[in-house]
Amino acid sequence: MRIGVLTAGGDCPGLNAVIRSIVHRAVADRGDEVIGFEDGFKGLLDGRYRPLDINSVSGILARGGTILGSARLERARLADACENSEELFGSLGLDVLIPIGGEGTLTAARMLADAGLPVVGVPKTIDNDISATDRTFGFDTAVGVATEAMDRLKTTAESHQRVMVVEVMGRHAGWIALEAGMAAGAHAICVPERNFEVDDLVKMVEERFARNKRFAIVCVAEGAHPAEGSMPYQKGAIDQYGHERFAGIGNRLAIELEHRLGKEAKPVILGHVQRGGTPTAYDRVLATRFGWHAVEAAHRGDFGQMTALRGTDITMVPLADAVTVLKTVPQDRMDETEAVF
Amino acid sequence: MRIGVLTAGGDCPGLNAVIRSIVHRAVADRGDEVIGFEDGFKGLLDGRYRPLDINSVSGILARGGTILGSARLERARLADACENSEELFGSLGLDVLIPIGGEGTLTAARMLADAGLPVVGVPKTIDNDISATDRTFGFDTAVGVATEAMDRLKTTAESHQRVMVVEVMGRHAGWIALEAGMAAGAHAICVPERNFEVDDLVKMVEERFARNKRFAIVCVAEGAHPAEGSMPYQKGAIDQYGHERFAGIGNRLAIELEHRLGKEAKPVILGHVQRGGTPTAYDRVLATRFGWHAVEAAHRGDFGQMTALRGTDITMVPLADAVTVLKTVPQDRMDETEAVF
Amino acid sequence: MRIGVLTAGGDCPGLNAVIRSIVHRAVADRGDEVIGFEDGFKGLLDGRYRPLDINSVSGILARGGTILGSARLERARLADACENSEELFGSLGLDVLIPIGGEGTLTAARMLADAGLPVVGVPKTIDNDISATDRTFGFDTAVGVATEAMDRLKTTAESHQRVMVVEVMGRHAGWIALEAGMAAGAHAICVPERNFEVDDLVKMVEERFARNKRFAIVCVAEGAHPAEGSMPYQKGAIDQYGHERFAGIGNRLAIELEHRLGKEAKPVILGHVQRGGTPTAYDRVLATRFGWHAVEAAHRGDFGQMTALRGTDITMVPLADAVTVLKTVPQDRMDETEAVF
Amino acid sequence: MRIGVLTAGGDCPGLNAVIRSIVHRAVADRGDEVIGFEDGFKGLLDGRYRPLDINSVSGILARGGTILGSARLERARLADACENSEELFGSLGLDVLIPIGGEGTLTAARMLADAGLPVVGVPKTIDNDISATDRTFGFDTAVGVATEAMDRLKTTAESHQRVMVVEVMGRHAGWIALEAGMAAGAHAICVPERNFEVDDLVKMVEERFARNKRFAIVCVAEGAHPAEGSMPYQKGAIDQYGHERFAGIGNRLAIELEHRLGKEAKPVILGHVQRGGTPTAYDRVLATRFGWHAVEAAHRGDFGQMTALRGTDITMVPLADAVTVLKTVPQDRMDETEAVF
Structure with missing residues (x-):
């Protein structure tokens, strides 16, 4: 399998841990090939990428930032791309794309998925406000x-x-x-x-x-x-x-x-x-699990989905669910402390 | 309401955060009276306790250890106590006892509850091996x-x-x-x-x-x-x-x-x-929530239960459930990494 | 000997470590009596103080802030006080005063010393800008x-x-x-x-x-x-x-x-x-040494001096030297890195 | 100038900071060429080295370990080498060698210097027991x-x-x-x-x-x-x-x-x-200063010397002084605390 990975949106401790985990699971265990696009969707559209082998992810588990870089992309350009996305994926030889990002990225991922492309998302938000998952890495x-x-x-x-x-x-x-x-x-x-x-x-x-x-x-x-x-x-x-x-x-x-x-x-x-900076152990574990499950989902053909934490399990949820409702602090959580004004 | 608190078993970062949270919720918000028994069940049986007001828990949120002390108790002595426990509670004027501890403590708590006494447990285990809760404080x-x-x-x-x-x-x-x-x-x-x-x-x-x-x-x-x-x-x-x-x-x-x-x-x-030492933010939040919910359960008369994390919610589960099955690492968690031998 | 201690000026990690060290050395080793004035010189002038025994400094070594409180004092009021300072010290039964503070505090200390009173200073500045000492606690x-x-x-x-x-x-x-x-x-x-x-x-x-x-x-x-x-x-x-x-x-x-x-x-x-917060090990050691040497200086009658780090030794230097020249970054330190603009 | 660098002996936080500093000062500021020998003196004797440019030291300031590796060398082999060292240096085109290491390494450095070779040492010991310097990096x-x-x-x-x-x-x-x-x-x-x-x-x-x-x-x-x-x-x-x-x-x-x-x-x-692990700020600063001064000493032709901290200054001291007397804790430091038994 040939897997493309990209990171988009703001910085978030744990991004490198996801990338490392994808490479470990895909390359070492599954015999896949992994390529990493530079600067998010821009790298995908411009065809800027590099192969990711085990050595290229050595020592990044605890490092902040993202070795792939990140950049915001104009929606318009991405919408155009969706129209030619089949060719794009074909020319790159991609069997699956794993975008790691927040609401904007997952919306873009959904557009690609809706266009029929094989996409598995990994949610990322410091703010912990994606409703389809109990928690996101970086938040801790x-x-x-x-x-x-x-x-x-x-x-x-x-x-x-x-x-x-x-x-x-x-x-x-x-x-x-x-x-x-x-x-x-x-x-x-x-x-x-x-x-x-x-x-x-x-x-x-x-x-x-x-x-x-x-x-x-x-x-x-x-x-x-x-x-x-x-x-x-x-x-x-x-x-x-x-x-x-x-x-x-x-x-x-x-x-x-x-x-x-x-x-x-x-x-x-x-x-x-x-x-920025070194992620906590909690975030490293969650990010590592997300990466592992994203590869598994890719192999199962579970496209148009993203990884999510539910209780203690990682499950797959439709990308559609991720980006419709924001997860805000509910009333009963605020009631648990007199300090909320 | 007159609430008794004790901590028993091994040290665990977050114990003081639970005590503080119980006192804040009970004394400041609910107008209750809280007393803390020294050295676990020993203090309960010997009648060694001190009143806990807001000032007495000032500055302990981030401190390791337990301000109440902890000690192991022989089962035999506790079993004896259960027979006279009604008198014991009566003489102390206790409306509810909140023991904070691991398997042994929760078993003792269950014995007291079975003897008809008003008990609300708070689970504590560094090892995270209590099955009725997704996670326990101290583990992180x-x-x-x-x-x-x-x-x-x-x-x-x-x-x-x-x-x-x-x-x-x-x-x-x-x-x-x-x-x-x-x-x-x-x-x-x-x-x-x-x-x-x-x-x-x-x-x-x-x-x-x-x-x-x-x-x-x-x-x-x-x-x-x-x-x-x-x-x-x-x-x-x-x-x-x-x-x-x-x-x-x-x-x-x-x-x-x-x-x-x-x-x-x-x-x-x-x-x-x-x-030992300062608990992580995660553990302080979980411990604080456990303390708050324990007081609420006491006021609802939810006895014979203990606090538990399920997903993102704190719920009450029967003490009986806590102590029967150990929560071990399941097969699918081990499968998530090639590193488990 | 009856020793008075006060902390003045801005917060600085290590203040509590100095207080603890003074008490340990004076009370436990030397058999002295130590009293701590509240809110800096204000407490001295108002006669607000409390006795400091070994128990009162238990657990404060690693804690930020100052258990004695701190406050800025108007120079005028202090100048007035200097005129009656002999009476003041007499009425309090003070054999020596150890003020812990920055430039303002040390200037005040010098005024008292010039007025003939037994004073031993401990320098404190986050900024590390007191020239008579190689480093000050809090800076690290x-x-x-x-x-x-x-x-x-x-x-x-x-x-x-x-x-x-x-x-x-x-x-x-x-x-x-x-x-x-x-x-x-x-x-x-x-x-x-x-x-x-x-x-x-x-x-x-x-x-x-x-x-x-x-x-x-x-x-x-x-x-x-x-x-x-x-x-x-x-x-x-x-x-x-x-x-x-x-x-x-x-x-x-x-x-x-x-x-x-x-x-x-x-x-x-x-x-x-x-x-704020927990001092580094370096600052705890330096603060502890300053406290120990301040007590020793007091016993030797080395008044009008303050503790200072020179190389690896703690020495005593005249308060006058502390407050005349600011220790700024010299040219050769700036030359050691191209980054200084 | 062509500068050779090697690290030898046990691990010590700050080694990478020294390497980075040498490269920054030599390559960026001075226009020198720097090569790094692998696995300490072994790499020197075997001619295993790699060029070190600015990019090769990017991001290592805060990283533990040593990017050059380290290994213990048999004295005998080094002694032999000393006899042919002129040829060795000649064949490598070395203008100066900067070995970073502890007592053993500095002794070897001294042997090379005594054999007439241009050597500038950088002392390294976790234990802080080199007498010619107030402190060494890694200790903090x-x-x-x-x-x-x-x-x-x-x-x-x-x-x-x-x-x-x-x-x-x-x-x-x-x-x-x-x-x-x-x-x-x-x-x-x-x-x-x-x-x-x-x-x-x-x-x-x-x-x-x-x-x-x-x-x-x-x-x-x-x-x-x-x-x-x-x-x-x-x-x-x-x-x-x-x-x-x-x-x-x-x-x-x-x-x-x-x-x-x-x-x-x-x-x-x-x-x-x-x-192991990330060095403290103190150690990073000291290591960085040592590296800078080693390059300066090389340019001044100050051979047979090593960098040392004296008070707040970095000075050069003869390698001979570094390795004769061990710096142990003196009596008066032990007297400063009752805790030393």
Whole structure:
């Protein structure tokens, strides 16, 4: 079998572990041939690829990033490609394509599958917001990084009577904020799934100071929103070149809290630190299992599907299921902690 | 409500997170009273306890060990206690007891529940071998510690052409060996669920050296066994005081491999390092959720049950289910990697 | 002997290790009495203190922050205090005061010493900019945190063709930027000791992209400055409430680079994450040695001095020497790497 | 200039950082050519080497092990080589050789230098026992790993009333035991520089249990010795094949303590975990500086010397000084803590 692999979208710890696992299973165990396209779908369309043998994946299990590179692709170009995709696959001699990526990538994968091509997807999202799988690799690493940062901030905040607003990733879903916030014992957690009242945050901080606990950690997902009318501070600041900047919720909320509390409130924007570097053991195992099962699915002819974690098992689910509904934090998860505002 | 808490059995990262979570939910949200028994069931029988308020659990979320202490209890004494347990609970004014512990503790909990007492269990096992729950807290931390150790050993082994036999925890189930072995890319994994042939290990190492990959990492669970007749080295070494020592599989296997390979093979026994220290974010979240749900179950009167993770949800399962069947690594999990011997 | 201890100024990993070491040496070995003033000099002036015995410092060796709290004190109030300091010390029965702190604290210590009081200082600065000592505790931890963050950012930047501007601590001295930048292999390091030309940074990034290394990490100390006329972007952005914000060099430099390069350049402001949490082994050892030697100096009557690391030895140096000259990165250290701009 | 590099002796975090630094300084800044010999002096004698350009050292700064491999060489073969070394260097076109290694390597380097060849050494020892330099790279990483292990063991020991005997590296010098023991707050530290009385350890443990601190951590260097007559347990245990095994001091001391105390005492042998994996920031900086200065020394013609840290400076010292006296822990360092027995 000739298997093509590509990684697309944002960085995510575990990508290399998937690639390694695919190569190990396919080449070493199954006698397949594996080629890796460079810079995601671009490499596929441009025919830029390299063969991946066992040596080429040596030592990458624990390395962040992706040895294949990644790039965003314009939908239009991909749509065009779908029309000629049979020729494309034919000219490359591909028996199956395994794209590893997030919602956009899986949508593209589905387009190719709908065009009749043999595709097996591997889901990837730091944000953990793909509904067809219990968890995705990269998420555990991100939660770990955010937790360790808050662990460190806590001792500083405690010693110096500060309010810290820590912004973590999570555009549409608050999983990282929820789990890192719980793991670090944040005093408030703000998620996209529930609009928060700034007044409630102010009250919480004031009560803590009244009880002589003179610090507070607020963990806010980048996609969290204040309830309508709850926060006057709505735009970013204007930089010297006239552009709006620093409009993220972490920065705005810290400014607003400082304004209302009359106490220093510092924003800490964790950003890309959360998505790089060595993956946790959990993410390496999940990524490795996804890679193994993707190869097995390819051999079974299970196309148009993607790998998914359900309970403790890896199963295959239709690509269609992956990309329709976003997995957000449900009400009962938010109820499990008083910290969600 | 007056809630009693105790921790019993071996150390496990996350114990303090459960205690903290119970106190937060019960005292702060529910207005309950919580008391903590010292040194497990001993404290219960001796009436040694202290009140646990919010301040008493401040700062313990990320701390290893247990602030309540732990100790093994003779079954006989507990059986006696069960006969008088109603009086015991009455004299302490207990509305519910939440014991946090492993198989032995949950069996004791079941005895009390069978005697008609209000008990809600929280399962604890580093080894992840309780069948009624997908995962237990502490396991992720242990896997992380073992993985990091093997990450480090790998560069040394690689530079110096060594065989390393790394023994990890797992008396009856090979979960830690399987997941840490996969996460670290061990070249062989030996688990209690499948007896290994030493010849196969020898062959694997020799083939690696023949391919100029002159090192190998063998990850072996403490409960793994060689196939009958496969390994002559069966006992420990005899110390100067005449006692048998170093009889663990890691030590014996390293000696046997060195004997057969004619190459240095070093045992590395990770031991208690795996069960102490700061829990991972994953374990803190799971422990916190278990604590929260245990309090809720108590308020619902859901006695004779214990908390369990199923998929992404925490559910309650009968204590009886927890302690009958051990959760071992199933065949299909072992099939997912060629490394399991 | 009755010894008073206080911590003042910003947070710094290792403060608790100093306190613990003082108590261990003084109470356990020397039979002294130790009291700890709360919130720095404020506690001294207000007479707020608590006795510190062995149990009170149990388990704090690896903990960030300071169990005594810290607060900034107005100079005026301290100057007044100096006039009555003899009475103050007398009323408290103090034989010696050991203040642990940075430049401000050591200046205050010197004032007290000049007023004839028995004072032994312990220097503390994350920034490592006290000239009388080779290194200060906390610095190694800060460098470690910044390095790990850049390690993580590097894989992300590499996979996604980004310029990252990482701002680290260092108001007057570039030690953290220099050492973390070297440790992480940053492509440019900007320090307060040498004004950088933005053009040079632009050129470096463009050359890297031309050589197909399409990412760059710029590590900039918070106190670094562009050469005059080199960077038009001079002020922060204006927030909705009309205040200037985000005026730190990291934010401004990222905006300027993005403006000139026509490529995304992301600021990452590490901030307080660098000064909290568990200290490294190096910092724990240095802090512990400082504490031990401070007690010894007290017993020898070596007042008006502070502890200092010189080579591998701890020596005592006059407080006067500590606070006159700032230890900045010398020319030959900058010459050791091409990365300093 | 044509520069040859080789790494010899045991693994040590930072070796790759030295190699990278030499290549960066020599190739990128100086326009030199660098070749790397494989497997230490063996590669030199066999003429096995590869060119090292900037790309070949990309991404190795933080990686453990050595990309050049390492192997021990028989002295005899090297002595022979020295006689023909001029020819050897001539045939390879070498202008200078930079061997990176420990005592043995530096002795070999000195032999070559004495034979009139251009050699610049870089010292390497995990144990930190080379007297001509304040510290060596790798040591800080080893101390960090040992400290973290003891941090974890402490919570377990505390919760379960155990004595733990942790054996760390240090054959002739107790630096790792001293610093890791101090950093982790070990209750006893045993170093090669001072023979310990087992009775004193027994007494310390018993006193701790009497004070209700029912656990103890003993940190022992692999080269530590009991005082004569102090410990009857003198040999290892005898394995099934009749060989003596487990004769290290950690194992023997744990058995002896258990024997005398009548309490469980567990040995934990950290071993090779201490010498592999990612180096700390400290070690990366020191290794990078050593590499830079070695190239500079080569260009200055400073042969027969090696790099050394003195205070905060890197200086060159004669190879002769490096290998005559071992740097052991001096009396006054041991006096700084009551924990050294």
